[in-house]
Amino acid sequence: MTDNPPLLRVQGVTMHYGARRAVDDVSFDLWPGEVLAVVGESGSGKTTLLNAVAARVKPDAGRVGFMTRHDGMVDVYSMSEAQRRLLARTDWGYVHQDAVQGLRMNVSAGANVGERLMALGERHYGRIRTEAANWLQRVEMDAGRIDDTPATFSGGMRQRLQIARNLVTRPRLVFMDEPTSGLDVSVQAKLLDLLRTLTRGLSLAAIVVTHDLAVARLLAHRMMVMKEGRVVETGLTDQVLDDPQHPYTQLLVSSVLQP
Amino acid sequence: MMPGVGVKPVLRASGLSKRFVLHNQGGVELPVLEGVAFEAFPGECIALDGPSGAGKSTLLKLIYANYRASTGSVHVRHDDGVQAGAEVDMTRASAQTLLAVRRSTIGYVSQFLRTVPRVGSLDVVAEPLLAGTGADPEALRDAHRQAQDLLLRLRIPQRLWHVAPATFSGGEQQRINLARSFVRDWPVLLLDEPTASLDASNSATVVALINEVRKRGTTVIGIFHDAHIREQVATRVLDMGCFQPGPRSR
Numbered sequence: 001m002t003d004n005p006p007l008l009r010v011q012g013v014t015m016h017y018g019a020r021r022a023v024d025d026v027s028f029d030l031w032p033g034e035v036l037a038v039v040g041e042s043g044s045g046k047t048t049l050l051n052a053v054a055a056r057v058k059p060d061a062g063r064v065g066f067m068t069r070h071d072g073m074v075d076v077y078s079m080s081e082a083q084r085r086l087l088a089r090t091d092w093g094y095v096h097q098d099a100v101q102g103l104r105m106n107v108s109a110g111a112n113v114g115e116r117l118m119a120l121g122e123r124h125y126g127r128i129r130t131e132a133a134n135w136l137q138r139v140e141m142d143a144g145r146i147d148d149t150p151a152t153f154s155g156g157m158r159q160r161l162q163i164a165r166n167l168v169t170r171p172r173l174v175f176m177d178e179p180t181s182g183l184d185v186s187v188q189a190k191l192l193d194l195l196r197t198l199t200r201g202l203s204l205a206a207i208v209v210t211h212d213l214a215v216a217r218l219l220a221h222r223m224m225v226m227k228e229g230r231v232v233e234t235g236l237t238d239q240v241l242d243d244p245q246h247p248y249t250q251l252l253v254s255s256v257l258q259p
Numbered sequence: 260m261m262p263g264v265g266v267k268p269v270l271r272a273s274g275l276s277k278r279f280v281l282h283n284q285g286g287v288e289l290p291v292l293e294g295v296a297f298e299a300f301p302g303e304c305i306a307l308d309g310p311s312g313a314g315k316s317t318l319l320k321l322i323y324a325n326y327r328a329s330t331g332s333v334h335v336r337h338d339d340g341v342q343a344g345a346e347v348d349m350t351r352a353s354a355q356t357l358l359a360v361r362r363s364t365i366g367y368v369s370q371f372l373r374t375v376p377r378v379g380s381l382d383v384v385a386e387p388l389l390a391g392t393g394a395d396p397e398a399l400r401d402a403h404r405q406a407q408d409l410l411l412r413l414r415i416p417q418r419l420w421h422v423a424p425a426t427f428s429g430g431e432q433q434r435i436n437l438a439r440s441f442v443r444d445w446p447v448l449l450l451d452e453p454t455a456s457l458d459a460s461n462s463a464t465v466v467a468l469i470n471e472v473r474k475r476g477t478t479v480i481g482i483f484h485d486a487h488i489r490e491q492v493a494t495r496v497l498d499m500g501c502f503q504p505g506p507r508s509r
């Protein structure tokens with residue numbers, strides 16, 4: 001179990017904004033099927049770290065190794081641009097806080113889901129459409145909306161569509177940036193249930209950035225607490241929430257009701 | 260019951276202590292447990308005995324690695340699929356190992372059930388059986404059958420089986436929690452006041468369940484406030500008075 005190699009190995013990632021260190025020497029491993037929550041106040045560097053790890057913005061220092069399907073552990077920043085783009089479209093997913101950033105708003109829901117299949121070389125229209133309809137159902141959307149554009153969808157539906165679009169290629173790792181914030185509380189709860197069912201059911205590894213400790217409690221096996229760009233505490237989710245050690249974590253936990 | 264010669268403990272705690280440091284309340288230190296040392300053998304039911312605040316729940320949480328020990332160790336025999344009977348120190352093991360131990364070696368019934376909003380009772384109870392089986396429909400049917408048996412034994416009416424436990428009464432939630440833990444056999448089972456909000460007939464069922472798993476070899480470590488219940492299940496009492504922090508550390 002512990003001897004299995006990690007899926008992702010992050011070492012010494014550091015990012016500056018001008019003179020300020022937004023992410024300061026962050027290292028962690030992620031195992032297959034493991035959900036890691038990154039929590040901390042806004043401005044603590046969570047999204048910057050996520051972008052560096054997801055190979056979207058090259059860090060000033062540090063390495064991000066990913067266990068590829070065929071070539072073992074590869075540093076994502078030493079890959080060619082084309083390899084990196086293929087990885088991001090197939091074996092990885094990225095769920096944006098704002099679904100508008102993760103969707104193409106003026107093409108149909110079906111085309112949004114089908115796009116990644118086409119990136120994998122699928123050209124058969126009927127198969128793409130069937131698979132898209134199948135995924136709309138898995139994220140509990142009405143398959144009858146397959147020809148509508150996301151512009152006509154509610155926030156919760158857009159987020160579901162974004163998730164379907166990411167999962168259709170069966171990625172092994174999904175990055176999520178505040179996947180439920182900005183939604184009504186009742187919509188949030190349903191989306192969280194869905195995410196939990198999907199991550200557990202598909203043995204999906206995920207890094208979930210959130211400022212909401214209840215999201216971490218529900219989704220994550222493990223947590224990492226960030227403050228001013230540094231990791232101040234890590235542990236199993238229930239350890240960090242029930243027996244926080246660092247003053248900052250204690251403050252975070254005590255300022256919410258029963259996370 | 261005394262262990263036979265050569266029988267190895269399933270669990271051994273040694274030099275275990277816990278002190279809380281409340282950083283945002285002036286850094287006050289709360290020493291709760293000190294010098295906890297004991298061994299637990301297969302088929303035992305150890306009742307933790309001591310007044311409110313003595314650290315009984317804290318000890319169960321240390322064993323489960325929900326709380327992090329300040330000093331000491333808790334070694335648990337864990338079959339990791341490679342080496343049967345290898346020992347894991349719950350105070351030091353990696354997150355991956357702790358999760359593996361919680362999947363197959365240590366079961367824990369806390370006083371509170373944390374439910375997932377929309378998951379129905381039957382699925383909540385069946386979940387511990389499904390870890391690592393993927394979506395195999397055969398395994399799912401099997402797990403549901405076993406979950407139903409327990410829901411029936413614990414008198415959860417059938418109309419509630421597909422309702423999420425979030426809205427259940429305290430006693431109903433506790434029974435869901437118990438069903439979930441008794442649905443499979445664990446080498447070690449931790450019970451925090453399992454009958455606290457149950458009526459007499461359900462308490463009797465829990466007593467029967469504890470004695471059944473114990474006879475199959477499970478080591479039960481529990482907190483039983485009701486002396487009548489304790490007499491019916493405990494094979495040994497562990498006095499928490501021995502583990503109170505001394506005046507030096509106060």
Ligand SMILES: Nc1ncnc2c1ncn2[C@@H]1O[C@H](COP(=O)(O)OP(=O)(O)OP(=O)(O)O)[C@@H](O)[C@H]1O
Nearest residue numbers: 242243279289291310311312313314315316317318
């Ligand atoms: N997470 C925590 N943070 C700070 N203090 C804690 C925490 N958990 C427990 N304590 C303290 O540890 C002491 C022992 O608590 P514990 O719950 O273990 O007692 P107990 O013996 O189970 O009591 P009871 O019989 O009332 O349930 C108490 O003083 C409690 O306030």
Ligand SMILES: [Mg+2]
Nearest residue numbers: 315316317482
């Ligand atoms: Mg207690």
